[in-house]
Amino acid sequence: MAGNDPGTVGNGLQEKDLTLQISKYMYDRFKELGVPVTLTRTTDETLSSTERVRRILNAYGNKSNVILISNHINSSATPNTAEGAEVIYALRNEDTLAKNILNALKSEGQVVRRVYQRARDNDPNTDYYFIHRETGNLEPVIIEYGFINNLEDINRVRNNYRRYVDAIVDAVIETERGTSFVPTSDTYTVRPGDTLWEIARMYGISVEQLKAMNNLTSNIISIGQVLKVSNMSDDMDTYTVKPGDTLYSIAKMYGISVEQLKEMNNLTTNIISIGQILKVKGTPILNDTPSVQGEDTYTVQFGDTLYKIAKMYNTTVENLMELNDLSSNILSVGQVLKVSGTKEVIPSEYVVKVGDSLYKIAREFNISVDELKSANNLTSNVILIGQILKIPSSRCYRSHTPFIYRVKAGDTLFSLAKANDTTVDKIIELNNLDNDIIFVGQLLMIP
Secondary structure, three states, X not given: OEOOEOOOEEOOEEHHHHHHHHHHHHHHHHHHOOOOOOOOOOOOOOOOHHHHHHHHHHHXXXXXOOEEEEEEEEOOOOOOOOOOEEEEEOOOOXXXXXXHHHHHHXXXXXXXXXXEOOEEOOEEEEEOOHHHHOOOOOEEEEEXXXXXXXXXXXXXXXXXXXXXXXXXXHHHHXXXXXXXXXXXXXXXXXXXXXXXXXXXXXXXXXXXXXXXXXXXXXXXXXXXXXEEOOOOOOOOEEEEOOOOOOHHHHHHHOOOOHHHHHHHOOOOXXXXXXXXXXXXXXXXXXXXXXXXXXXXXXXXXXXXXXXXXXXXXXXOHHHHHHHOOXXXXXXXXXXXXXXXXXXXXXXXXXXXXXXXXXXXXXXXXXXXXXXXXXXOOOOOOOOOOOOEEEOOHHXXXXXXXXXXXXXXXXXXXXXXXXXXXXOHHHHHHHHOOOOOOOOOOOEEEEO
């Protein structure tokens, strides 16, 4: 859908607008990680199915190792009766990638429905959707993020699509890195058509690691160039399995695939036991615990992204970028990041505003409801607009962690910004709104 075809429509939204927004962000995330990526459209243009397929196949050729992600918003016959995400994969493919994508959406809080294939009614051997049927050997997946005519569902998508995309990108990369290829040399000679992404995937390492090994400052490589593809010695190191370890976590720690780790140790299953000694290669590149400089800082390691660091510290990518004055998502190994907001000292009294509750105020000042009630001799949770509340002096600072707010009758972005000591522009930016129009029942992130 695009141009003359708006796709599904509901709750003041058009599918074509939201999916373009999602696709552009996904493009930026893959680009940031050095993954070759192409958009079939960057504006609201009308494309026939034939032109879409032409652009898709022209991007990287008709190859089975090319993934095609088609982003969509669903709709049900009756409003507010269906919700959640689903992923549809082609008849020619396995369900691994589709399942990993759906699980990624589930991990970020989206309701999930199912992973499935769909064939034509008159031909069970032919895909129903042209994006599956006409794309040759590619591995195409259709992602339906939620239902546009279910207000709660589409608000989840609107408010969280960046988190959803971050998780999907990680799922795609981890799926593709699950290769059984085992390096036989510490160097690789670049061939026609090679990219850093493909070479890194071949050797079970990240693009960032490959660039660091070869002192590369860009993703540009040339035919015949000899690249180091391993910083590991021929001698095997060992690792002793600890409680909570899995083959996946150990392989990730050493920058190799699970299949490589199993082959090194002649394992036929993924079962390991505490105290078991495994052969590994090289020095761990990802620690189990954050590399903390101080209580509010983190040092970037190989393989880190803003998304991973944000998850590690239970914050958002946007908050990390704001704290560190970052204009892009690009990080460098050794970079020191602030990972928690500065504490804003405030008066020890608070005036109750429209929309306040004891829970909301307690959360804002990092105290419990019981502490707040005790400080003010309250016997119930009832508070009045204009009431002055005492804030325990030992806890007198404000948290800048965003929270979710459901719009009520009479709310405006101006009133919400004023009530929460923020600005209209910050709310618009955090929620990726196109204008200052909001509606009753809409879920907003308040900074």
